[in-house]
Amino acid sequence: MGAKAKKALKKNMKKVAASASSSQLPLPQNPKPSADFLPLEGGPARKAPVTTPPLQNKATVLYIGRIPHGFYETEIEAFFSQFGTVKRVRVARNKKTGKSKHFGFIQFEDPEVAEIAAGAMNDYLLMEHMLKVHVIEPENVKPNLWRGFKCNFKPVDSVQIERRQLNKERTLEEHRKMLQKIVKKDQKRRKRIEAAGIEYECPELVGNTQPVPKRIKFSEED
Amino acid sequence: MSTTTTTAALPQRHQSKVDPQNVNRAVKSLLKWWDSKSKTENSESLENDGFVYLIVTLKRIPQLDRTNPLMIPLPHPLIDLVAEDPPELCLIIDDKHKNKITKEAALKKIEAEKIPITTVIKVSKLKSDLRKLEEEKRFELYFAERRLMPMLPKLLGKEFVKKNKTPIAINLRHGSWKEQIEKACESALFFVGTGTCSVVKVAKLSMGRNEIAENVVAAMNGIGDLVPGRWKNVKLFHLKLLESLALPVYQSVA
Numbered sequence: 001m002g003a004k005a006k007k008a009l010k011k012n013m014k015k016v017a018a019s020a021s022s023s024q025l026p027l028p029q030n031p032k033p034s035a036d037f038l039p040l041e042g043g044p045a046r047k048a049p050v051t052t053p054p055l056q057n058k059a060t061v062l063y064i065g066r067i068p069h070g071f072y073e074t075e076i077e078a079f080f081s082q083f084g085t086v087k088r089v090r091v092a093r094n095k096k097t098g099k100s101k102h103f104g105f106i107q108f109e110d111p112e113v114a115e116i117a118a119g120a121m122n123d124y125l126l127m128e129h130m131l132k133v134h135v136i137e138p139e140n141v142k143p144n145l146w147r148g149f150k151c152n153f154k155p156v157d158s159v160q161i162e163r164r165q166l167n168k169e170r171t172l173e174e175h176r177k178m179l180q181k182i183v184k185k186d187q188k189r190r191k192r193i194e195a196a197g198i199e200y201e202c203p204e205l206v207g208n209t210q211p212v213p214k215r216i217k218f219s220e221e222d
Numbered sequence: 223m224s225t226t227t228t229t230a231a232l233p234q235r236h237q238s239k240v241d242p243q244n245v246n247r248a249v250k251s252l253l254k255w256w257d258s259k260s261k262t263e264n265s266e267s268l269e270n271d272g273f274v275y276l277i278v279t280l281k282r283i284p285q286l287d288r289t290n291p292l293m294i295p296l297p298h299p300l301i302d303l304v305a306e307d308p309p310e311l312c313l314i315i316d317d318k319h320k321n322k323i324t325k326e327a328a329l330k331k332i333e334a335e336k337i338p339i340t341t342v343i344k345v346s347k348l349k350s351d352l353r354k355l356e357e358e359k360r361f362e363l364y365f366a367e368r369r370l371m372p373m374l375p376k377l378l379g380k381e382f383v384k385k386n387k388t389p390i391a392i393n394l395r396h397g398s399w400k401e402q403i404e405k406a407c408e409s410a411l412f413f414v415g416t417g418t419c420s421v422v423k424v425a426k427l428s429m430g431r432n433e434i435a436e437n438v439v440a441a442m443n444g445i446g447d448l449v450p451g452r453w454k455n456v457k458l459f460h461l462k463l464l465e466s467l468a469l470p471v472y473q474s475v476a
Contacts, residue, residue, distance in 0.1 A: 159416045163283040166418070189470060196467050197255075 060087070060114045061141050064121075065103045065132035067091065072100065080106055083120070084113030088146055105136075105145060242439050248461045248469045249274075249435045253427075255466055274425040274434055276410075276441055277460035277468055280418045284450040291390065293409035294444030296424065298433045311403070312341045314348065314366040314374070314389060345370055348377050364389035365403060388413070410441050412448070418457070427463070442472065 064076070071079075077089045091104035108114040114135055121133040170178065252274070315328050328342045345367075366374055366389035374389060390411070392402040412422050424441040425434040438461060446453045460468035 162417075166283055186470075186473065193467055193469065 059135045059137050060108045060111050061136045061138075061145070062106045062108070062114055062118055063103070063132075063134055063136050064106060066129050067100060067102045067104055067131070068127040068129035069100065069102075071127060071129075073104075076104065076106060080108075080117060080121075083108070083117040085109035090146060107146075242435065244471050245438050245442075245461070246435050248471050249438065251469060252461065252463055252466060253434075255463075272427045273423045273464065274427065274438070275462050275464070276422045276424045276438060276445075277458070277462060278412070278420045278422060278445055278449075278456070279458035279460075280420075280449060280451070280455050281457045281474075283416070283418055284414055284455070291388075291411040291413045292445075292448045293406060294412055294422075294441050294448065295405075295409050296437050297440055298425070298429060298437050299408040309363075309407075311407075312343060312364045314343050314345055314364065314370060316345055316367040316370050345373075345377070363406065365392050365406070366390070367392070410437075410444070412445055414449075438471070 067076075073089045073091050076091070077086050080086055080089075085108065087107040087109055089104065089106050092101040093099065094101060108117065118133050118135045121131055124131045124133070313328065371389070371391045378389075390406050392406070410422050410424050413420060422441060422445070425437040427434075429437070442459055445459075446456055449455055456472070457474055458470060459472040461471050462468040
């Protein structure tokens with residue numbers, strides 16, 4: 001009975017020793033790969049970050065000359081957007097008729113895009129017109145260059161203005177002056193007919209030739 | 223206050239403000255002037271077109287966006303359709319849209335209904351045909367399909383505007399062609415422009431004195447009734463020949 005117990009104890013001792021040896025094996029292997037990553041001495045030096053110099057060119061506005069008929073704001077924006085983002089477009093126009101004056105301005109988002117567009121489009125033949133495109137320096141851009149670039153152009157309606165002017169309500173003084181003119185013109189007409197040798201007696205003026213106030217305006221009492 | 227005597231005998235929608243005596247005196251003076259003028263200067267008489275013109279001046283510029291003239295019926299028409307030598311009238315038809323009228327169909331209809339149109343022109347060949355025909359003939363009036371009116375000024379050019387030969391719009395799809403054309407031929411055409419002054423042909427010198435006076439009175443009454451603002455808006459009526467002084471027939475101040 002005692003001999004069996006001793007044998008069992010010996011078996012247990014062996015098992016414990018085997019597990020201890022297996023746990024010790026990976027420990028010496030760890031320092032080897034770390035040596036490859038982190039050299040203790042020397043090694044290549046790190047590169048310092050390269051600082052690029054800031055952009056000196058800030059011109060974004062282009063002048064476009066010799067614009068052909070039909071190449072207006074919508075067409076200019078659509079065409080020049082192939083170079084980059086277009087901020088504003090303005091075509092100079094006649095104030096009375098609304099027709100193009102054949103020159104305009106365009107503004108890009110980036111100065112580099114503006115420079116490239118100017119180089120590419122200068123002396124470009126478009127609809128039998130040779131475009132003249134060049135960059136405008138920021139100090140040369142006038143303050144009112146972009147005045148009215150957003151609104152749709154409406155030519156001056158001179159007929160409407162004349163109609164409003166003629167059909168307006170007249171004050172007492174204006175009405176009196178108008179009547180005087182009518183009477184004077186009538187007398188002049190009679191003299192002219194008499195001088196021409198035509199025997200004709202003009203009819204009298206219909207209506208009251210003395211001014212009657214159509215509407216009381218209190219500003220006249222001041 | 224001085225007012226013209228109004229004749230109550232004339233049946234009018236509004237009380238007529240035209241004094242026929244003034245018109246008679248004006249016509250008499252103009253004819254007398256014309257007789258003396260034509261006797262003294264024979265060569266110049268050939269240049270006169272033989273029309274009596276009525277000049278209309280309004281007080282306010284009307285707000286009319288129309289190109290069709292106002293038609294004022296005259297007791298003695300300028301264009302005599304029943305004469306032995308009928309006048310030359312031209313019709314411009316639409317052959318582009320889907321409801322087009324062919325030239326053959328138009329000519330058949332003109333012949334069947336005895337419409338007084340002598341020439342039919344398609345709008346697609348307007349430029350070439352019209353230049354040819356203008357050299358041969360002298361058209362009294364031009365008629366056109368109503369829908370062609372917006373594009374005709376560009377096609378016809380400025381000479382038509384200068385000579386006041388704008389085509390008269392008629393409706394070829396509905397209504398009678400003959401009635402519309404005859405009504406236009408028997409009327410004086412009053413074109414309202416963008417200003418206050420207009421000129422209307424009202425009579426011919428070849429008519430008698432009484433006929434001229436009747437035409438003038440009818441035209442004045444018609445204009446007074448048709449103009450926007452009616453008689454309140456009428457300021458002056460002048461009567462004149464092509465080269466004579468304008469004689470005032472009606473003058474209003476109020």
